[in-house]
Amino acid sequence: MTGLMFKLRRSPRTLLERDGHPGPGPGHIGLVMARAGVGKTAFLVGLGIDALLSKQNVLHISLDRGVDKVREWYDDLLLGLLQRERKVQHLAGIQLEIERHRHIHTYLNDTFSPERLQASLDLLMNFGDFVPRVIILDRLDFEHFGTGGVREIRDLAENVGAELWLACRTHRDGPQAEDGHLPPPADAFERYIDTAFSLDPYDAKIRLHVLKDYQKMLDEDLNILLDPTTLLLETGFGANRS
Amino acid sequence: MNYDIDRIRNIGISAHIDSGKTTLTERILFYAQKIHAIHDVKGKDGVGATMDHMELERERGITITSAATYVGWKDHHINIIDTPGHVDFTIEVERALRVLDGAVLVLCSVAGVQSQSITVDRQMKRYKVPRLAFINKCDRSGANPDRVTNGLRDKLGLNAILMQLPIGLEADFEGIVDLVEMKAIYFRGESGEDLEITAIPESMQELAESRRAEMLDSVSMFSDELMEAALEDAATPELIHDAVRKGVLSLELAPVFIGSAYKNKGIQPLLDAVNNYLPSPNDVPIEALDLDDESVPVILESDVEKQAVAYAFKLEDGRFGQLTYMRIYQGTIAKGDTVIQTRTRRKLKIGRLVRMHSDKMEDIEKATAGDIIGFFGIDCHTGDSFVSPGPRLAMTSMHVPEPVISLSILPADNKAQTNMSKALSRFSKEDPTFRVRLDDESGETIISGMGELHLEVYVERMRREYSAEVETGAPQVAYREAISRRAEFNYTHKKQTGGSGQYAKLAGYLEPFDEGEYEFVNEIRGGAIPTEFIPACNKGFRSAMHEGSLIGFPIVGVRVLINDGNSHSVDSSDMAFQVASRAAFREAYRKANPRILEPLMRVAVEGPGEFQGVIYRSLMQRRGNIIGSVEDAGFARVEADVPLSEMFGYSTDLRSATQGKAEFTMEFSRYAPVPRELSEKMLADYRSSKKDGEEKK
Numbered sequence: 001m002t003g004l005m006f007k008l009r010r011s012p013r014t015l016l017e018r019d020g021h022p023g024p025g026p027g028h029i030g031l032v033m034a035r036a037g038v039g040k041t042a043f044l045v046g047l048g049i050d051a052l053l054s055k056q057n058v059l060h061i062s063l064d065r066g067v068d069k070v071r072e073w074y075d076d077l078l079l080g081l082l083q084r085e086r087k088v089q090h091l092a093g094i095q096l097e098i099e100r101h102r103h104i105h106t107y108l109n110d111t112f113s114p115e116r117l118q119a120s121l122d123l124l125m126n127f128g129d130f131v132p133r134v135i136i137l138d139r140l141d142f143e144h145f146g147t148g149g150v151r152e153i154r155d156l157a158e159n160v161g162a163e164l165w166l167a168c169r170t171h172r173d174g175p176q177a178e179d180g181h182l183p184p185p186a187d188a189f190e191r192y193i194d195t196a197f198s199l200d201p202y203d204a205k206i207r208l209h210v211l212k213d214y215q216k217m218l219d220e221d222l223n224i225l226l227d228p229t230t231l232l233l234e235t236g237f238g239a240n241r242s
Numbered sequence: 243m244n245y246d247i248d249r250i251r252n253i254g255i256s257a258h259i260d261s262g263k264t265t266l267t268e269r270i271l272f273y274a275q276k277i278h279a280i281h282d283v284k285g286k287d288g289v290g291a292t293m294d295h296m297e298l299e300r301e302r303g304i305t306i307t308s309a310a311t312y313v314g315w316k317d318h319h320i321n322i323i324d325t326p327g328h329v330d331f332t333i334e335v336e337r338a339l340r341v342l343d344g345a346v347l348v349l350c351s352v353a354g355v356q357s358q359s360i361t362v363d364r365q366m367k368r369y370k371v372p373r374l375a376f377i378n379k380c381d382r383s384g385a386n387p388d389r390v391t392n393g394l395r396d397k398l399g400l401n402a403i404l405m406q407l408p409i410g411l412e413a414d415f416e417g418i419v420d421l422v423e424m425k426a427i428y429f430r431g432e433s434g435e436d437l438e439i440t441a442i443p444e445s446m447q448e449l450a451e452s453r454r455a456e457m458l459d460s461v462s463m464f465s466d467e468l469m470e471a472a473l474e475d476a477a478t479p480e481l482i483h484d485a486v487r488k489g490v491l492s493l494e495l496a497p498v499f500i501g502s503a504y505k506n507k508g509i510q511p512l513l514d515a516v517n518n519y520l521p522s523p524n525d526v527p528i529e530a531l532d533l534d535d536e537s538v539p540v541i542l543e544s545d546v547e548k549q550a551v552a553y554a555f556k557l558e559d560g561r562f563g564q565l566t567y568m569r570i571y572q573g574t575i576a577k578g579d580t581v582i583q584t585r586t587r588r589k590l591k592i593g594r595l596v597r598m599h600s601d602k603m604e605d606i607e608k609a610t611a612g613d614i615i616g617f618f619g620i621d622c623h624t625g626d627s628f629v630s631p632g633p634r635l636a637m638t639s640m641h642v643p644e645p646v647i648s649l650s651i652l653p654a655d656n657k658a659q660t661n662m663s664k665a666l667s668r669f670s671k672e673d674p675t676f677r678v679r680l681d682d683e684s685g686e687t688i689i690s691g692m693g694e695l696h697l698e699v700y701v702e703r704m705r706r707e708y709s710a711e712v713e714t715g716a717p718q719v720a721y722r723e724a725i726s727r728r729a730e731f732n733y734t735h736k737k738q739t740g741g742s743g744q745y746a747k748l749a750g751y752l753e754p755f756d757e758g759e760y761e762f763v764n765e766i767r768g769g770a771i772p773t774e775f776i777p778a779c780n781k782g783f784r785s786a787m788h789e790g791s792l793i794g795f796p797i798v799g800v801r802v803l804i805n806d807g808n809s810h811s812v813d814s815s816d817m818a819f820q821v822a823s824r825a826a827f828r829e830a831y832r833k834a835n836p837r838i839l840e841p842l843m844r845v846a847v848e849g850p851g852e853f854q855g856v857i858y859r860s861l862m863q864r865r866g867n868i869i870g871s872v873e874d875a876g877f878a879r880v881e882a883d884v885p886l887s888e889m890f891g892y893s894t895d896l897r898s899a900t901q902g903k904a905e906f907t908m909e910f911s912r913y914a915p916v917p918r919e920l921s922e923k924m925l926a927d928y929r930s931s932k933k934d935g936e937e938k939k
């Protein structure tokens with residue numbers, strides 16, 4: 001099972017593997033930027049699946065969708081990965097395995113705050129025996145959350161030793177990125193961001209740009225194309241290394 | 243009774259426990275003049291709600307069986323099934339949804355979308371049932387219809403649109419603003435029967451305008467005509483009704499209504515909405531299978547002249563014999579008609595035809611497509627289809643979950659034994675999730691069902707309705723066994739004891755099979771095993787799966803493939819191949835790394851946020867795997883998969899840990915392997931109990 005799980009990994013997160021960590025590593029904060037509807041949520045779910053397939057504990061936080069919906073996204077993506085490998089018979093087993101490593105937490109009706117997150121992490125660690133290694137936070141409204149808020153959640157993730165992934169919406173007609181900086185609104189809190197990707201529709205696919213890697217701004221185009229449905233790499237991580 | 247089929251509505255009323263479904267139905271019956279007095283659910287007045295006709299239902303204040311009734315409302319005929327809220331009785335909800343065309347999802351305005359609302363919504367989605375939502379209890383402290391509507395969107399993913407606004411809330415809840423007609427409605431008279439329709443209070447005018455604009459924005463997606471009219475500020479109620487109806491029928495819109503059934507507010511507009519927005523039998527495409535033509539799907543039409551097709555969705559044994567609840571999908575069925583039971587091809591004569599009103603009934607001469615009625619004098623099972631002479635059409639069956647819990651029962655004396663048998667025979671016929679078997683080893687009668695409460699209710703009914711006093715054993719979990727890897731077999735069965743002997747040889751393998759309980763694949767080439775013995779092999783393998791060698795529970799999820807073998811012209815027989823298959827299975831089973839599986843329940847616990855930690859701990863202590871949690875305005879819901887074996891007594895523990903402020907529901911989730919340590923203990927216990935049994939013999 002472990003071999004198959006490893007082979008299924010196809011998230012761009014695999015590109016960031018360093019020092020034996022399946023992803024960028026603890027205390028690292030990643031950001032994916034795109035316009036509405038391009039697939040930021042799918043990208044984050046892909047990251048989550050990648051961590052789960054690496055047997056890392058994932059805390060997926062949603063601010064507007066119930067547990068069932070988020071679970072459905074994970075299940076659909078996993079099914080697609082297994083169908084591609086013609087290994088659907090392992091669905092139930094892998095599902096069970098990844099559910100042991102995943103916790104979905106939803107804060108509805110604007111109940112999310114760094115304090116609530118801290119309280120939830122305390123609950124999970126003290127009562128749920130669950131220490132997240134990857135925290136995914138979807139649909140955070142940066143314009144209202146502010147730079148201070150980003151710093152606070154970054155500190156929280158660092159304290160528990162988790163890597164944190166956020167998604168940020170950009171606007172077609174909004175101000176453009178200045179040279180050497182992330183596009184607005186992420187430029188306001190870019191010093192807290194270690195890795196940043198942007199997603200753009202391109203010729204029936206999605207092009208992934210690496211804007212920042214390990215605190216270093218990049219200006220070269222690595223020409224990485226993603227499947228427009230799954231937002232995953234065309235070739236799997238395991239396949240590259242086998 | 244003759245009525246236009248477009249004016250028939252077959253609706254269900256479903257919700258979480260204690261959201262007020264039965265109270266709502268009681269009001270509907272009252273306003274439609276079906277009853278002349280309103281009674282409380284818990285029967286404080288000694289009468290009890292009309293639809294909770296079972297004594298046990300009235301005592302406990304919960305609905306156990308779904309009851310059927312009908313009302314007339316503004317030239318429409320509405321058949322209503324009031325369904326239970328507790329998940330242990332989920333088969334009743336499934337039965338109702340299978341035969342209904344639309345539903346009203348009732349929610350509490352304080353608690354909002356609760357765990358059972360999610361289960362019920364999932365069931366509605368499975369059967370593609372269009373629905374309206376009714377936010378009840380707006381008079382309660384903490385009532386917040388906006389929050390509940392958001393919950394419908396966030397938690398259930400429904401395109402929920404408020405069609406009304408409350409005038410006041412909690413103790414000040416006075417009436418509603420209808421955003422379609424832009425009028426205020428107050429419910430006057432002793433029981434809210436007199437509607438006073440006035441202008442919207444000035445203080446609410448602005449809010450009503452903006453909410454109407456939001457509503458039109460969403461609803462106009464379903465009608466270009468409405469969109470154009472809305473742009474010109476000329477949206478008429480007719481255009482809005484038409485667009486909402488389209489949205490509801492396409493399952494893309496869930497209009498939301500508000501009220502307080504207990505305080506007699508908001509019910510009549512809800513009934514208008516049922517007429518206006520929920521489908522008639524003509525609006526719902528129904529598919530049957532033609533069993534005479536390789537089960538080709540056939541679309542049925544609500545045409546009263548066509549071949550009659552009816553579906554039995556519920557059975558009840560009463561003083562006049564078996565009462566079978568039927569939905570007629572096509573044609574007409576009249577008293578004295580001959581119908582054919584599709585499954586058995588038996589011809590039956592309709593002796594008595596009745597229209598149900600809770601436990602009362604009214605004899606009728608005939609019923610037509612779209613109707614829900616009762617038949618007497620027909621012996622059948624739930625899920626059977628009936629047709630008038632013509633093609634053998636069958637409706638597709640309902641989803642019947644497997645029982646997950648068992649209980650041994652022992653009659654107190656001989657009289658109780660006879661009565662218990664009668665009761666069990668009736669209950670198992672009525673309820674496909676209730677099973678009865680005799681344990682070969684202990685000789686005990688074992689009943690199985692969907693949860694503790696499910697079995698508890700049947701044991702209580704045995705006592706009350708059949709005077710069968712029984713002692714019950716400790717609840718037992720329905721474990722399963724499964725293999726985890728492929729294993730080959732090559733087995734020869736040879737026996738010569740004088741006369742003709744027995745000879746059969748077969749080879750192949752077993753492998754895990756996730757898509758079902760069992761699959762048999764024959765890949766014998768060149769007649770190594772003669773074709774006539776292949777069914778015997780299949781039968782032998784299948785019978786070997788009834789009892790696993792680990793702890794004696796049934797084996798599931800196995801594909802058996804045979805690819806070689808041998809036979810003898812004289813000594814081979816069906817019996818020899820069956821014996822060989824069983825032995826081959828046992829041989830390979832040991833090598834296939836068998837494991838014990840246990841049922842996991844999806845448990846959802848809800849309570850005030852401050853108890854979240856306690857809830858987590860309570861689930862973790864029971865080997866629960868926390869799937870997720872939701873925080874919402876001071877409330878928290880935690881969902882976990884917990885082994886059923888750990889859930890006994892949970893309700894008492896949860897109550898004491900949360901001062902009675904948290905509640906939980908659970909439903910079967912899936913089977914999963916038992917952890918190694920526990921598995922070893924179970925194996926040792928099974929071996930020792932088997933050894934004890936053998937020594938006693």
